[in-house]
Amino acid sequence: MPEIWAGLDIGKKHHHAVVIDADGKRLLSRRVLNDETELLQLIADVLEISGDVLWAVDINTGIAALATGLLLNHGQPVAYLTGRTIHQASTTYRGEGKTDARDAFIIADQARIRRDVSMLRPGDDIALDLRLLTARRLDVVHDRTRQINRLRAQLLKFFPALERALDLTKKGPVVLLTAYQAPAAIRRMGVRRLETWLRNRKVSGAGALAARAVEAAQAQMTALRGEELGAELVGRLARSVAAHNDEVTELDARIEARFRQHRDAEIILTLPGMGPTTGAEFIAATGGDLTAFTTPDRLAGFAGLAPVPWDSGKVSGNLRRPRRYHRGLQRALYLSTQVSVFFCPVSKAYYDRKRKEGKGHKQAVIALARRRVNVLWAMIRDQTPFQAAPALARAA
Missing domain, CATH: 3.30.420.10 (Ribonuclease H-like superfamily/Ribonuclease H)
Incomplete structure (x- = not known):
C-alpha cells in the first residue's frame, strides 16, 4: 500500500x-x-x-x-x-x-x-501507433460521411434526378461530380464521351455510370435558378470527398503494414471476420497485451459485451447493458462478428440458434461476439490460429 x-x-x-x-x-x-x-x-x-x-x-x-x-x-x-x-x-x-x-x-x-x-500501462510502440492511425482513420471516415451528406443536399437543390441515380459512397459517382454536375453539361458530353472520360480516370463500371447520368440529365430539361453556383459547390464538395477517399486508402495501407508487425497479428487474422483494420483497432484498444485483463471475462466487460445485473429487492435476474466500456473495442468486435456470420459456418450456426431463441439481430450478434472473445483470448494465449469445431467442419 x-x-x-x-x-x-x-x-x-x-x-x-x-x-x-x-x-x-x-x-x-x-x-x-x-x-x-x-x-x-x-x-x-x-x-x-x-x-x-x-x-x-x-x-x-x-x-x-x-x-x-x-x-x-x-x-x-x-x-x-x-x-x-x-x-x-x-x-x-x-x-x-x-x-x-x-x-x-x-x-x-x-x-x-x-x-x-x-x-495505466505504457503499451508497446505498435499499439500506440495503431491507436493514432485508427483514430485518424475514424475521424476521416466521419468527415467523409458529413461531406457526402452535404453533397447530396446540395445536388438535390438543382438536380434531384442525378442525386437519385448516383451512389455517392462509391468512387465513380464522386469522380463524375468533380467535373460534371449540371444537366446541360452531362447532355452535351453524351454517353460515349462521358464513358471514355470516366475510363481514363480508372472508374469501374464506367459505361453503366455514364448511361445513368445521361438518362438523369435527359429527364430534367429545365435549368433552375442558382444552378451555376450550385454546380460549383457540388464540384468542390465532390473533390473534398475524393480527397477523403484517398486519405482513407493511404491510412488503410499504413494501418495494415504496422498491424502486421505485431507479434499476434497473424493469429488474430485467422479469426473469421477479423481484417487488418478491425485487428488494428483491437490491438489499439487493448494495448497489445491481454495479460492486464487476467481473464476473458474482464476483456468482455471492458468491451461492453457482458451484461451487468440490475436487481433490487424482490426484483432479480434483470440484466442491462453496461454504461462504462471501451466503444472502440466494442466496435471492432461487433463489426468483425457481423462479417463472420456470412463466412464462418460455426458463427452462422450460433447466430441462427440465438435467433431461433427469440433474440433480435443485435442481441444475437452481441452474444456471438461475447463467445468469440473467449476464442480470441485462447488463440492469443496459446499462440494458436483459429480452428473450426471438428463436427461442424466435417458437416461443412
Whole structure:
C-alpha cells in the first residue's frame, strides 16, 4: 500500500496536483503548467515527500498525454479513474463548490480508498501507433460521411434526378461530380464521351455510370435558378470527398503494414471476420497485451459485451447493458462478428440458434461476439490460429 497519493486534475493549460497521506491530510497542493519542466519539478517535489506514491488522473489521453507520459517514463504507477466516477464521488464530499484543487483532492482520495482502480500501462510502440492511425482513420471516415451528406443536399437543390441515380459512397459517382454536375453539361458530353472520360480516370463500371447520368440529365430539361453556383459547390464538395477517399486508402495501407508487425497479428487474422483494420483497432484498444485483463471475462466487460445485473429487492435476474466500456473495442468486435456470420459456418450456426431463441439481430450478434472473445483470448494465449469445431467442419 502506498504511503501517499497524488491526484492530478487535468486541464488544457494547467493541471492541479494534490498530495494526501493515509489519513487524507493534504501534504501539497499546487497548480502546474502543462509543461515538461514544471511537471518534472512536481514529480521531484512529490518524490521528496515519499518515494512510495500512487498517482491518479481522471483523463488518460489527449491533454493528459504529457503528464502521464512523463510519469510512466519515470517508472511511476498511475491509476485512472473515469470522469464519471469522480463526478459521482464528488457528491459524497462536503460542500457544493467546484474548484480544481477540490477535484484533485477527490481524485487522490478516491485512489486512496478504492481497490478497483485501473492502472495505466505504457503499451508497446505498435499499439500506440495503431491507436493514432485508427483514430485518424475514424475521424476521416466521419468527415467523409458529413461531406457526402452535404453533397447530396446540395445536388438535390438543382438536380434531384442525378442525386437519385448516383451512389455517392462509391468512387465513380464522386469522380463524375468533380467535373460534371449540371444537366446541360452531362447532355452535351453524351454517353460515349462521358464513358471514355470516366475510363481514363480508372472508374469501374464506367459505361453503366455514364448511361445513368445521361438518362438523369435527359429527364430534367429545365435549368433552375442558382444552378451555376450550385454546380460549383457540388464540384468542390465532390473533390473534398475524393480527397477523403484517398486519405482513407493511404491510412488503410499504413494501418495494415504496422498491424502486421505485431507479434499476434497473424493469429488474430485467422479469426473469421477479423481484417487488418478491425485487428488494428483491437490491438489499439487493448494495448497489445491481454495479460492486464487476467481473464476473458474482464476483456468482455471492458468491451461492453457482458451484461451487468440490475436487481433490487424482490426484483432479480434483470440484466442491462453496461454504461462504462471501451466503444472502440466494442466496435471492432461487433463489426468483425457481423462479417463472420456470412463466412464462418460455426458463427452462422450460433447466430441462427440465438435467433431461433427469440433474440433480435443485435442481441444475437452481441452474444456471438461475447463467445468469440473467449476464442480470441485462447488463440492469443496459446499462440494458436483459429480452428473450426471438428463436427461442424466435417458437416461443412
